[in-house]
Amino acid sequence: MKKISTLVAIIGLAAAVPGRSGDLPGVPASTNIPGQNYPRILPDLRVVFSVKAPAAQSIIFGVAERRYPAVRDANGIWTATTDPQMPGFHYYWIVIDGRSLDDPASETFYGYGRESSGIEIPEAGVDYYDAKNVPHGEIREHWYYAKTTSEWRRAFVYTPPGYDADTSTRYPVLYLQHGSGEDERGWPMQGRVNFILDNLIAEQKAKPMLIVMETGYAHKPGEPNMGLGPPPQPKGAPPAPWDLGKLFMPFEEVMVNDLIPAIDSAYRTLPDREHRAIAGLSMGGMQAFQIGLSHLDLFDYLGGFSGGGGGAGGPVDLKTAHGGVMADADAFNRRVRVVFLGIGTAEPERMLRSVQGYHDALQAAGIKHVFYESPGTAHEWLTWRRDLHEFAPLLFRDEKPPRKPSFWNALTHDFSS
């Protein structure tokens, strides 16, 4: 099976004058700008970062939450070698004299509420998120008008291989949300959503489906923009309760009243709850559970990756939570096809507690669900790529045959008889 590294493919084609890497150890990261020798990845997955900054007093390379102080040589080149990194995608920055800045040698990715440098650490023997020699779907930039917020908004829509070739087929849809500090570019870029689905579909492990990725922020004109953190309190006062339901409400209205109708109008969808799923990561998982459980007339599948119905954590009473839809477990289990929760085992305590706590509550209440633990991964994209890789095969498995307009059936019959 021929394969290339996705990000080499995405960004590496713009090959400028090649870097003269000589006998440097390791290989340049696939996320580097073409021709850039640093950062480099050593065989044991340690990373060598390097930047020339003769006037700097101190340089630290920050990889997600980890910090690696650099050492200056006589030419003003600062270098740091990390400990072995987990495979997958990590945001990173150069902290110059206390100021966190992007590495000019790296591609940038929207995360942490800004454009950030990123590094892809290869995962030995794993290629489900690489661009392989299989039929490829497309990711489309789709603009639609949202009355809720009086604005044109952008969604990315994955269409599976063959979508254009056979215009008689209609498809189920997964609505898939990013996390806080990221946006609708997260799943296409950091998440590699298209290659994960292309590969699953090629192996017949997942049904062909559309995946819609929108920005999980919305703000109605004339209303205060609350942002997504707890509301500010007077100095010394205890933190205000974090009313996620209220915070996510404008986006919920956009999704239900604007986005879903726009997608069902522009694409050949199967526009019923049996063929519609909602999932998301971290904040997006909380949104998926809020929106999905408030609209079981719209969704039959729910996924929460490192975030779900447990909100920010704390006890959950499933007799009253989510408007009481889980109060009768048998009725809920008959009504909702799949509930999926995922978590990385190396995530921070509060994420583990929130997701594990919700898992325990579901279990105690007899709510059927899939609980997936990603070994060794943090609150980062490898956890969420794995979640999607586990979740997508569970979707739309026993769907009815695709609907066709009646004249198409006649046409097919005429031509095949």
Next chain:
Amino acid sequence: MKKISTLVAIIGLAAAVPGRSGDLPGVPASTNIPGQNYPRILPDLRVVFSVKAPAAQSIIFGVAERRYPAVRDANGIWTATTDPQMPGFHYYWIVIDGRSLDDPASETFYGYGRESSGIEIPEAGVDYYDAKNVPHGEIREHWYYAKTTSEWRRAFVYTPPGYDADTSTRYPVLYLQHGSGEDERGWPMQGRVNFILDNLIAEQKAKPMLIVMETGYAHKPGEPNMGLGPPPQPKGAPPAPWDLGKLFMPFEEVMVNDLIPAIDSAYRTLPDREHRAIAGLSMGGMQAFQIGLSHLDLFDYLGGFSGGGGGAGGPVDLKTAHGGVMADADAFNRRVRVVFLGIGTAEPERMLRSVQGYHDALQAAGIKHVFYESPGTAHEWLTWRRDLHEFAPLLFRDEKPPRKPSFWNALTHDFSS
């Protein structure tokens, strides 16, 4: 006509906690990360840049080729106010102690061979590149396998409004190239190609068409990667001649042997020369003329924006240049529908000389062409947005009725009679 600023729409939806802009003069640039107050644009189009960097010894804001030294206040905040800027998109950087870095407050755009900060300066009374209340096409990320270079490559493909709704219509195609140091993201992001076409099509000023945007770099496995500059010479030797034909040849092979067949296979194109155009900006304009004039069996329309058949400048003998295809002007004029050259009047001398010189040579030889001068704009994206806005309406004007497979004609007839 409702409109929003494109880049506000692209990036501004991810509204985090809003910045507290108080009574600051001017408005935040639409290219800022949501919630960031700086850079700000004053009513006279001066820009106020600001960054906190207490430990820095010197800070200069660089906007394209212009430099604005900043002044430090007691809190370590550096600020610079520029002179009035030309409208349109400019790359910019913060030069900290001599090191050019991105502004964490800005979106990033691939240009100058790296991810760079960018600022959009509004253009009073001009909205042809904004997202307006008109039907919108899509931009699709399309992957195809190039045998020439043995790799999966990514193209962006603009499909016009209605492409999916009426599957009986076939479309002409414009192949549109970026410039040196940029890549296939340039036209969709900095160029706003989709909104320019959406608006032209809505006003019936341009025919609905597909636009294919690929990376103008290609490298065959096993061959030296020459990059795109003149070959290195021994110290003191005169610079080696810059053989553009040879440099662009791998990409020419990719386009002719891989990309065009892939597009004609995946999309409902009108796959003949009468319905195919090629254009590009700067280096991409040189590529368009090289590839177009070498393959007049494939292309009927040629566009060069700040770059064309004159290569890097110098005298052009049209009796022998381009394989002699222009030696007989009448024959050439009968054969090629449109030749378009564009230049910004404020471009650097060498660009002006090269494009003006080629324009003069065409004129002297009697080669019909359109020569467009963009008033006051530099070697930057506003020149190229204007070029596209002038060029697209000239394309495919007297095409024959769209071809339909014969059974569709029958079907249409059956249903309409």
